[in-house]
Amino acid sequence: MxxxxxxxxxxxxxxxxxxxxxxxxxxxxxxxxxxxxxxxxxxxxxxxxxxxxxxxxxxxxxxxxxxxxxxxxxxxxxxxxxxxxxxxxxxxxxxxxxxxxxxxxxxxxxxxxxxxxxxxxxxxxxxxxxxxxxxxxxxxxxxxxxxxxxxxxxxxxxxxxxxxxxxxxxxxxxxxxxxxxxxxxxxxxxxxxxxxxxxxxxxxxxxxxxxxxxxxxxxxxxxxxxxxxxxxxxxxxxxxxxxxxxxxxxxxxxxxxxxxxxxEGLDNVLARHARLAEGVRRAVAAWGLSPCAEHPSLASNTVTAIRVPDGVDARDVIRIGYERYNTSFGSGLSRLAGKVFRIGHLGDLNEGMCLTAIAVAEMALVEAGADIEFGSGVAAAQAWYAQGRTAEAALRMAAE
Amino acid sequence: MxxxxxxxxxxxxxxxxxxxxxxxxxxxxxxxxxxxxxxxxxxxxxxxxxxxxxxxxxxxxxxxxxxxxxxxxxxxxxxxxxxxxxxxxxxxxxxxxxxxxxxxxxxxxxxxxxxxxxxxxxxxxxxxxxxxxxxxxxxxxxxxxxxxxxxxxxxxxxxxxxxxxxxxxxxxxxxxxxxxxxxxxxxxxxxxxxxxxxxxxxxxxxxxxxxxxxxxxxxxxxxxxxxxxxxxxxxxxxxxxxxxxxxxxxxxxxxxxxxxxxxEGLDNVLARHARLAEGVRRAVAAWGLSPCAEHPSLASNTVTAIRVPDGVDARDVIRIGYERYNTSFGSGLSRLAGKVFRIGHLGDLNEGMCLTAIAVAEMALVEAGADIEFGSGVAAAQAWYAQGRTAEAALRMAAE
Amino acid sequence: MxxxxxxxxxxxxxxxxxxxxxxxxxxxxxxxxxxxxxxxxxxxxxxxxxxxxxxxxxxxxxxxxxxxxxxxxxxxxxxxxxxxxxxxxxxxxxxxxxxxxxxxxxxxxxxxxxxxxxxxxxxxxxxxxxxxxxxxxxxxxxxxxxxxxxxxxxxxxxxxxxxxxxxxxxxxxxxxxxxxxxxxxxxxxxxxxxxxxxxxxxxxxxxxxxxxxxxxxxxxxxxxxxxxxxxxxxxxxxxxxxxxxxxxxxxxxxxxxxxxxxxEGLDNVLARHARLAEGVRRAVAAWGLSPCAEHPSLASNTVTAIRVPDGVDARDVIRIGYERYNTSFGSGLSRLAGKVFRIGHLGDLNEGMCLTAIAVAEMALVEAGADIEFGSGVAAAQAWYAQGRTAEAALRMAAE
Amino acid sequence: MxxxxxxxxxxxxxxxxxxxxxxxxxxxxxxxxxxxxxxxxxxxxxxxxxxxxxxxxxxxxxxxxxxxxxxxxxxxxxxxxxxxxxxxxxxxxxxxxxxxxxxxxxxxxxxxxxxxxxxxxxxxxxxxxxxxxxxxxxxxxxxxxxxxxxxxxxxxxxxxxxxxxxxxxxxxxxxxxxxxxxxxxxxxxxxxxxxxxxxxxxxxxxxxxxxxxxxxxxxxxxxxxxxxxxxxxxxxxxxxxxxxxxxxxxxxxxxxxxxxxxxEGLDNVLARHARLAEGVRRAVAAWGLSPCAEHPSLASNTVTAIRVPDGVDARDVIRIGYERYNTSFGSGLSRLAGKVFRIGHLGDLNEGMCLTAIAVAEMALVEAGADIEFGSGVAAAQAWYAQGRTAEAALRMAAE
The missing domain is CATH 3.40.640.10 (Type I PLP-dependent aspartate aminotransferase-like (Major domain))
Structure with missing residues (x-):
């Protein structure tokens, strides 16, 4: 249930x-x-x-x-x-x-x-x-x-x-x-x-x-x-x-x-995706994990594919998220199966949702055997989201 | 509105x-x-x-x-x-x-x-x-x-x-x-x-x-x-x-x-379509109009295409139904445009809905110039639907 | 079902x-x-x-x-x-x-x-x-x-x-x-x-x-x-x-x-109720039945309580409507139980819906033993609804 | 927007x-x-x-x-x-x-x-x-x-x-x-x-x-x-x-x-509330804040009222949560206004949602002036939720 x-x-x-x-x-x-x-x-x-x-x-x-x-x-x-x-x-x-x-x-x-x-x-x-x-x-x-x-x-x-x-x-x-x-x-x-x-x-x-x-x-x-x-x-x-x-x-x-x-304004929509995605990427970095994207300039603002540490099966991360935490992450497809799990961060999204994704991912990673510190990714994302506020305030006021 | x-x-x-x-x-x-x-x-x-x-x-x-x-x-x-x-x-x-x-x-x-x-x-x-x-x-x-x-x-x-x-x-x-x-x-x-x-x-x-x-x-x-x-x-x-x-x-x-x-049971679904369709056909007959189907044995249980009388444009019937009575009938397609309007009677349907279709069609036909007696089609369908009750009662009891 | x-x-x-x-x-x-x-x-x-x-x-x-x-x-x-x-x-x-x-x-x-x-x-x-x-x-x-x-x-x-x-x-x-x-x-x-x-x-x-x-x-x-x-x-x-x-x-x-x-405009809403109600009343008259309201000037534009003929139980009319025709009429309350059934005609309503009510009521009345002619009430309402069109067209154009 | x-x-x-x-x-x-x-x-x-x-x-x-x-x-x-x-x-x-x-x-x-x-x-x-x-x-x-x-x-x-x-x-x-x-x-x-x-x-x-x-x-x-x-x-x-x-x-x-x-089973519903509530309470403790409840034995499993530090206005925490993070917390009522904000944790809830509440609360607290470490409450709750898994697995299997 x-x-x-x-x-x-x-x-x-x-x-x-x-x-x-x-x-x-x-x-x-x-x-x-x-x-x-x-x-x-x-x-x-x-x-x-x-x-x-x-x-x-x-x-x-x-x-x-x-x-x-x-x-x-x-x-x-x-x-x-x-x-x-x-x-x-x-x-x-x-x-x-x-x-x-x-x-x-x-x-x-x-x-x-x-x-x-x-x-x-x-x-x-x-x-x-x-x-x-x-x-x-x-x-x-x-x-x-x-x-x-x-x-x-x-x-x-x-x-x-x-x-x-x-x-x-x-x-x-x-x-x-x-x-x-x-x-x-x-x-x-x-x-x-x-x-x-x-x-x-x-x-x-x-x-x-x-x-x-x-x-x-x-x-x-x-x-x-x-x-x-x-x-x-x-x-x-x-x-x-x-x-x-x-x-x-x-x-x-x-x-x-x-x-x-x-x-919302298309430009604001795109800016929101960029801002929310950066929070997820900072969480990944705080975990000490690598994204699939070879270079930061290639990092997508709609999905982050995360390489799990050696010895961890990304399928376990996904399964644990789904079974225990009612959370769906994207799987590693084809040759990336087991090596990667993906966090989709596009569409109708906000900070709270990204923090949920990160917090649940931390639990699923740890339970799948990864050596991740609880809250570390969340903290990195929070610091970014909070920091982004001042700059964004001006933009938002203009938009509304 | x-x-x-x-x-x-x-x-x-x-x-x-x-x-x-x-x-x-x-x-x-x-x-x-x-x-x-x-x-x-x-x-x-x-x-x-x-x-x-x-x-x-x-x-x-x-x-x-x-x-x-x-x-x-x-x-x-x-x-x-x-x-x-x-x-x-x-x-x-x-x-x-x-x-x-x-x-x-x-x-x-x-x-x-x-x-x-x-x-x-x-x-x-x-x-x-x-x-x-x-x-x-x-x-x-x-x-x-x-x-x-x-x-x-x-x-x-x-x-x-x-x-x-x-x-x-x-x-x-x-x-x-x-x-x-x-x-x-x-x-x-x-x-x-x-x-x-x-x-x-x-x-x-x-x-x-x-x-x-x-x-x-x-x-x-x-x-x-x-x-x-x-x-x-x-x-x-x-x-x-x-x-x-x-x-x-x-x-x-x-x-x-x-x-x-x-x-409902697939057989009952089919029987219901047959029964409801027959009511519509009897209404058409009561109006003195002809279906598009050349012979009764060909008549569809899901849609009846009705030829309007000479001098009446079926497009007017459809337009009047839509604009005045919030009712959508099917139009005559291609070479049948203007000559035919269609009553769809399939899917999730009951007697009351068919009687609505017939009653509104009567109004739209009359307002489009047809010489139709108000209530004539409705009465023909009612007589059929009511008649069908006894026979159907047994079937229904078995089904429920 | x-x-x-x-x-x-x-x-x-x-x-x-x-x-x-x-x-x-x-x-x-x-x-x-x-x-x-x-x-x-x-x-x-x-x-x-x-x-x-x-x-x-x-x-x-x-x-x-x-x-x-x-x-x-x-x-x-x-x-x-x-x-x-x-x-x-x-x-x-x-x-x-x-x-x-x-x-x-x-x-x-x-x-x-x-x-x-x-x-x-x-x-x-x-x-x-x-x-x-x-x-x-x-x-x-x-x-x-x-x-x-x-x-x-x-x-x-x-x-x-x-x-x-x-x-x-x-x-x-x-x-x-x-x-x-x-x-x-x-x-x-x-x-x-x-x-x-x-x-x-x-x-x-x-x-x-x-x-x-x-x-x-x-x-x-x-x-x-x-x-x-x-x-x-x-x-x-x-x-x-x-x-x-x-x-x-x-x-x-x-x-x-x-x-x-x-x-819609409140005045138009009230006018619509008056017009639709009159159709129902004309159907009742065409059936040869009497409304509960003692005088036409008292007739409500939101509900018509209809006295059934002697020998007919209004509860049967309501039951038949519900069981056979998926239609809910109002019952006669208290001392009117069995003597009256009611057609509510208020709120979000149009002609087709009133005609449905009348057509189903005719079937239920007949099946409950009343001597009513199929289509008679429907025809009376249709004649009124169609007649009302010209006058209303002007009103409507003004409103839209 | x-x-x-x-x-x-x-x-x-x-x-x-x-x-x-x-x-x-x-x-x-x-x-x-x-x-x-x-x-x-x-x-x-x-x-x-x-x-x-x-x-x-x-x-x-x-x-x-x-x-x-x-x-x-x-x-x-x-x-x-x-x-x-x-x-x-x-x-x-x-x-x-x-x-x-x-x-x-x-x-x-x-x-x-x-x-x-x-x-x-x-x-x-x-x-x-x-x-x-x-x-x-x-x-x-x-x-x-x-x-x-x-x-x-x-x-x-x-x-x-x-x-x-x-x-x-x-x-x-x-x-x-x-x-x-x-x-x-x-x-x-x-x-x-x-x-x-x-x-x-x-x-x-x-x-x-x-x-x-x-x-x-x-x-x-x-x-x-x-x-x-x-x-x-x-x-x-x-x-x-x-x-x-x-x-x-x-x-x-x-x-x-x-x-x-x-x-779910009423007993499981109650156990879930207890488990999820404890995570929120551990987050509050990790922040170094006090609940309104005078003693742990009084702590409610449906809502936690949290006293904000001196110098912080709880109304700011709530306002920031609402305006910046699309998140609604409960306010301090009457004499508690400004001193307390409340996290409701009852009804249809899971771990991810509680972690969202905690993560957003951390951001709102910090932005309202509290000296809280990002991720600290989240980590405390995660440790509890993860720990609870083994014991709960047996219960859950029995329930399903």
């Missing part, structure tokens, strides 16, 4: 705010009713702001982020096209596998799980591609498996410096809405995210930002697709309707989640 | 029962948590009962029914395969279009919108197919656009009588769970449905019943697919987990909806 | 609108938190508008309307005080009983259940009361048991014409917010209502409108009271806080319900 | 568990419907188990705990009756004031706010009362203002040792369901609680346990009462119905809350 709050610190699905939950708990409605169009259009308009795009087109597909990946590929590339990407975590690995399955020629650069996107290596390959055979570069903005955020602006610069015309695909599933993401500034052609991370809704909606260049590519792309056809979506959504039965419930949640983001 | 219940009589998304709504309104959870597997498996087991299959595999894909259609095709057929189907309504038309897009050779039989699946014509074509070029027959069990239910058992007999090995695809989106559907008895290989019709949940989950024969075909099928890959689903779901982030919310609703179906 | 909407046509608790339900489904909060005061004050301000008072004080007591009755009495009267009232239904009977229990000398006028407040008789008694022994006149604005609305303005005139100083107590439980109620214009001193009728919330909050005259009386009243003490409420509520733990959940619902009333 | 969980650590209303919230979010229903009686009776039966009474009668009154206090008094005592009680906190003070208002002669013993019920002093007074003038002894089981739990068994022994016949009234508002409470064993005659504490529901329902002796007293009691009349309740509730409109919503919540208590 579990009692009390189920403390959820996986890197998604994230905690859905109360008012978003309430907004979703509505009776079914006619998705062809006369008011529905304006409702949809307001969501798309606000999602554009979250992607920071004015010229791109936002698309919604019932499905998961994986489905949105597929939509991005099948609508804009052609069978056999060569794409360039790095494999440095579970999600970049799965993306490469999908690209292969869908018939692309995938030029993979394998680097350490914990490294960021290998911009120099990309640059070298792009520069060498005189014939323009590379049709797209795929970058995982935030590797959820390792807690690594890569530098998309640098990849854009690499493309530009090489005068290379490849499309830039970015997996922003665990970054959009939580980590600075600039679709237009960075020239992202296909930005992929889902409803269940920074957008604070349940899973069930794949979301795409599509540049005009990508829209153009979709007109001639010859890959087979039907459900995920951009053209169908674009045609019907002009008036706010869908080519399929939309998940109206999640759309209502999305509307409210976007209201929240607008009320 | 709208007041009172929003009366929803579209043929899906259907009214979600209160307890299903409540079951969905839960905080997010770790879909990799240790309890999650058993939860998923219980849903799959109960869905098999709804499909009436013991040997088939049920699969769930976040997405719409359209997505499930695509999954069925891309996993079991090969590029260029010839498939046989009829076009007799909007949904069969869209299905044929999808098949073409995905690279199949579609052998379409165009018949009247209002006709049922042309079993004799199928038979003739199958018999003529000596080389076994037809790889699949696609049948729309319940054409939601016309309110026509086709005879799947007869199609199976046609295949068997011809000793034809084609896969049998059935679109059961608006029939499974509401109209008798027998996957094993009828030898259905790919049964497609969605969460938002007879299963009384919001839209967002495509559901497939896959026969062992279809599973076998999927091992060699060479169509490109990734998100909808059967193999991925099958592997992870054996222990109750998903290859993607599942929409846990809808799964909780589905669990409760299945509890409801189990409590 | 019940399926579909539970059709609720009791005269309260009434159907709670979806958004009100959602507004109530919030986590607990600190009712002493800094934001709470403004929240409470906004509710009180809007309730004053519903009571149509600018000078009165609105008070809220966790409890039922019965509790609010007690609060009104014990705060303003003295032991042994003589009060004047009529007994013409179950609720006026209970009120008289309470007054006696609390130690008042109750001067009761017994009239027919179905009659309105006996203004002339009141006048006669007040005129005869030379010594001013009558300290209060109690009037039931809307007798929920009989569906009779009395003329409060006339009672006020009677008091004024006699230059009588008695306090005017009005039971507005089933009228405030649904039937025109004018606390200031009518000089009502103690107006009592509850959360669960026209205010569209669940039961649990007794609501009082207290005139300045009544506030003054409360300063010297010597009846024993503690929980319901006006002074405690008045003192703490000045800043929006409560002398007890308030039911924050219902307060959130009330806030939203008042938003709805403000959005 | 507040983000993340609103951390609620006031000593009530407590956090309502998710499933209880969901259970309450139901449409209105007919509280006179045929199924309603059994529903009510199941709640009363389970509440008896929580009160640990087999011979007593449980009663429910829409209202707050204050209302239930009044019901207890007015139904069983007579005007002018002498009652014995101690004043040692805000709630015992309010209770004494109510008794006076209602016309009792209150024999008050004033002791320190932080002391427990003065059993010896009670004993002395009872022994001296040769004429049996003391009609009742009032004891506050758990003084919510000071976090002090008194020894009711000892008070009962005092009464018995004196062969005194006074009724024993116990305020169990913040103890019943969270701290061991034994109505029958302790011979409690009137036990008062509310829905919003250990019973994990919103405020709105006053709950009484009434002994047979008290029931008998109510037959002859001459205090004025109406709304709170025991006889009315007893008569109608025999079949599960109410003499007033019950708050059905809270009743549904109560049903689910009782299901939770039954599933």
């Amino acid at each position: 579990r009692t009390g709050t189920n403390h959820l610190f996986i890197p998604g699905p994230t905690n859905v705010p109360e008012d978003v939950r309430m907004a979703m708990n509505v009776p079914m409605q006619d998705q062809r009713g006369p008011d529905f169009g304006a409702f949809t259009l307001s969501i798309l308009a606000d999602l554009k702001k979250v992607f920071r795009t004015t010229t791109g087109q936002v698309m919604l597909f019932p499905g998961s982020g994986t489905g949105a990946w597929e939509a991005a590929i099948t609508n804009t590339l052609n069978p056999g096209d060569r794409v360039l990407m790095a494999r440095h975590g579970q999600f970049s690995t799965l993306w490469a596998e999908m690209a292969t399955r869908l018939g692309l020629t995938v030029d993979v650069i394998d680097i350490a799980w914990g490294a960021g996107a290998p911009v120099n290596e990309f640059m070298r390959k792009l520069a060498a591609d005189r014939k323009g055979e590379i049709k797209a570069v795929f970058v995982t903005h935030n590797e959820t498996a390792t807690g690594v955020t890569s530098d998309i602006a640098a990849v854009r610069r690499a493309l530009d410096d090489c005068f290379h015309d490849a499309l830039l695909f970015v997996d922003g599933v665990s970054s959009v809405g939580s980590i600075d993401f600039r679709m237009d500034d960075w020239g992202v052609d296909l930005a992929v995210t889902g409803s269940q991370k920074g957008l604070m809704c349940p899973a069930g909606l794949g979301i795409l930002g599509v540049s005009q260049k990508a829209m153009k590519a979709s007109e001639t792309s010859t890959m087979r697709r039907a459900y995920f056809e951009f053209r169908d979506f674009k045609q019907t959504v002009e008036t706010g309707y869908f080519p399929y039965t939309p998940p109206t419930q999640i759309l209502h949640g999305m509307r409210r989640a976007l209201d929240r983001i607008n009320a | 709208r007041t009172g219940t929003n009366h929803l009589f579209i043929p899906g998304p259907t009214n979600v029962p209160e307890d299903v709504r409540m079951a969905m309104n839960v905080p997010m959870q770790d879909q990799r948590g240790p309890d999650f597997g058993a939860f998923t498996l219980s849903i799959l087991a109960d869905l098999k009962k709804v499909f009436r299959t013991t040997t088939g595999q049920v699969m769930l894909f976040p997405g719409s029914g359209t997505g499930a259609w695509e999954a069925a095709i891309t996993n079991t057929l090969n590029p260029g395969d010839r498939v046989l189907m009829a076009r007799h309504g909007q949904f069969s038309t869209l299905w044929a279009e999808m098949a073409t897009r995905l690279g199949l050779t579609v052998d379409v039989i165009d018949i009247a919108w209002g006709a049922g699946a042309p079993v004799n014509e199928f038979m003739r074509k199958l018999a003529a197919d000596r080389k076994g070029e037809i790889k699949a027959v696609f049948v729309t069990h319940n054409e939601t656009a016309t309110g026509v239910t086709s005879d799947i058992a007869a199609v199976r007999r046609a295949l068997d009588d011809c000793f034809h090995d084609a896969l049998l695809f059935v679109d059961g989106v608006s029939s499974v769970g509401s109209i008798d559907f027998r996957m094993d008895d009828w030898g259905v290989d790919l049964a497609v449905t969605g969460s938002q019709k007879g299963l009384m949940c919001p839209a967002g989950l495509g559901i497939l019943g896959v026969s062992q024969k279809a599973m076998k075909a999927s091992e060699t099928s060479t169509m490109r697919r990734a998100y909808f890959e059967f193999r991925d689903f099958k592997q992870t779901v054996e222990t109750g987990y998903f290859p993607y982030t599942p929409p846990t919310q809808i799964l909780h609703g589905m669990r409760r909806a299945l509890d409801r179906i189990n409590a | 019940r399926t579909g909407t539970n059709h609720l046509f009791i005269p309260g608790p009434t159907n709670v609108p979806e958004d009100v339900r959602m507004a109530m489904n919030v986590p607990m909060q600190d009712q002493r938190g800094p934001d709470f005061g403004a929240f409470t004050l906004s509710i009180l301000a809007d309730l004053k508008k519903v009571f149509r008072t600018t000078t009165g004080q609105v008070m809220l007591f966790p409890g039922s309307g019965t509790g609010a009755w007690e609060a009104a009495i014990t705060n303003t009267l003295n032991p042994g005080d003589r009060v004047l009232m009529a007994r013409h239904g179950q609720f006026s009977t209970l009120w008289a009983e309470m007054a006696t229990r609390l130690g008042l000398t109750v001067d009761v006028i017994d009239i027919a259940w179905g009659a309105g407040a006996p203004v002339n008789e009141f006048m006669r008694k007040l005129a005869a009361d030379r010594k001013g022994e009558i300290k209060a006149v109690f009037v039931t604005h809307n007798e929920t048991a009989t569906g009779v609305t009395s003329d409060i303005a006339a009672v006020r005139r009677a008091l004024d014409d006699c230059f009588h100083d008695a306090l005017l107590f009005v039971d507005g439980v089933s009228s405030v917010g649904s039937i025109d109620f004018r606390m200031d214009d009518w000089g009502v001193d103690l107006a009592v209502t509850g959360s669960q009728k026209g205010l569209m919330c669940p039961a649990g909050l007794g609501i009082l409108g207290v005139s300045q005259k009544a506030m003054k009386a409360s300063e010297t009243s010597t009846m024993r009271r503690a929980y319901f003490e006006f002074r405690d409420f008045k003192q703490t509520v000045e800043t929006g806080y409560f002398p007890y733990t308030p039911p924050t959940q219902i307060l959130h619902g009330m806030r939203r319900a008042l938003d709805r009333i403000n959005a | 507040r983000t993340g969980t609103n951390h609620l650590f006031i000593p009530g209303p407590t956090n309502v568990p998710e499933d209880v919230r969901m259970a309450m979010n139901v449409p209105m229903q007919d509280q006179r419907g045929p199924d309603f009686g059994a529903f009510t009776l199941s709640i009363l039966a389970d509440l008896k188990k929580v009160f640990r009474t087999t011979t007593g009668q449980v009663m429910l009154f829409p209202g707050s705990g204050t209302g239930a206090w009044e019901a207890a008094i007015t139904n069983t005592l007579n005007p002018g009756d002498r009652v014995l009680m101690a004043r040692h906190g805000q709630f015992s003070t309010l209770w004494a004031e109510m008794a006076t208002r209602l016309g009792l002669t209150v024999d008050v013993i004033d002791i320190a706010w932080g002391a427990g019920a003065p059993v010896n002093e009670f004993m002395r007074k009872l022994a001296a009362d040769r004429k049996g003038e003391i009609k009742a002894v009032f004891v506050t089981h758990n003084e919510t203002a000071t976090g002090v739990t008194s020894d009711i068994a000892a008070v009962r022994r005092a009464l018995d040792d004196c062969f005194h016949d006074a009724l024993l009234f116990v305020d169990g508002v913040s103890s019943v369901g969270s701290i061991d409470f034994r109505m029958d064993d302790w011979g409690v005659d009137l036990a008062v609680t509310g829905s919003q504490k250990g019973l994990m529901c919103p405020a709105g329902l006053g709950i009484l346990g009434v002994s047979q002796k008290a029931m008998k007293a109510s037959e002859t009691s001459t205090m004025r009462r109406a709304y709170f009349e025991f006889r009315d309740f007893k008569q109608t509730v025999e079949t599960g119905y109410f003499p007033y409109t019950p708050p059905t919503q809270i009743l549904h919540g109560m049903r689910r809350a009782l299901d939770r208590i039954n599933a």
